[in-house]
Every structure is written in C-alpha cells, then in structure tokens.
Amino acid sequence: MLRWIALVLLVVLIGLQLKLWTGSGGMREVQTLRAAVQKQSGENDKLLQRNQALAADVSDLKHGEQAVEARARAELGLIKPGETFYQVVERPAVSASAPPASGGGGH
Template structure:
C-alpha cells in the first residue's frame, strides 16, 4: 500500500511539473489567450475601418456629392459663381 501511495505521489508531481513548467504549460496558454483577445480587438477595429472605406468607395462610385464634398474640403475648390471667404483663426491673432 505504501508503494502505491508513493507511485501516485510521483505521478501527481510529474503531472504538476508538466502543467506548470512543461511544454504547453498554463502560463503559456494564458499568454496566448491574452494575445488572441488583443488580436480580436485589432481585427474588429480594422473591420470597422474596412466597412467605412467600402461605404466611401461605394458613395464615390455612385454619386457626385461625395466627390464634390471631398474636392471642397481637401482641395479647397469652389463652384463657378461662388465667392470664397477665408476667415483667420482666433489663435493667429
């Protein structure tokens, strides 16, 4: 009976060693799970960005209003017959 108890104790210690220090141990698994959570968050952000870009591409292909808005805001263009006013910022005064 005593040798059976010793055998079980040795097996328990061997399994505990593999669990905490061996290949594929618990701390490594926890670290990988955290990496997966972080990557899923990054993927969600990129997916939202992709959806916004898809919507913008669709809008640019279908309508002229998006193109006109982009020309006005990014290139500073105006329509024929419009008057352009440049107002100085308060910070430059």
C-alpha cells in the same frame, strides 16, 4: 510493496502536476495565449469597422457626385462658377514671453 507503488504513483502525480502548471503547453502558456487571442479579436473588430467605413467611402465616391464634390471642396479648394470665396485669416497670438517694444533710452 503496496507502499512503493503508492509512492511511485504519488511522484508521478507530482511530476505531472508540475508539468501541467509550469511546463511547455502548461496553464500559464494557455492563459497567455487566451489573452493574446482576446486582444487580437478586439483589434480585428476595429479593423473590420475601419474597412467597412472605407468600403462605404469608396462606394460613395464611385456612385455619388456629392461625395466627390465634398472631397474636392475640402481637399482641393473647389469653387463652382458663381460662388464667392471668403477666407478668414486670424491674427497670430501675441507671445507672453516676448518683451514689449520700448522706445529705447536707459536711466
């Protein structure tokens, strides 16, 4: 009789171990969820830094004339009266695959 109870308890223990390691809510799922939480935490930190930088930009634009002027110069090409505008145009690079222009004529 004692052997049967021990055998039943052993089978129950094995069943519980299988459920713990392979079943729904088991160790694999817990590890997967921990990795997902860690990844999401990293992404949240990046987004928080981005939001703080954007908030600083908004504050500068609301309260600082220099930030507005710098943005207008960069994005809209602002030139103040009395300033001289210079534009540097670089020559396009010569393509190596283009054949040289020849005077015509063959052999």
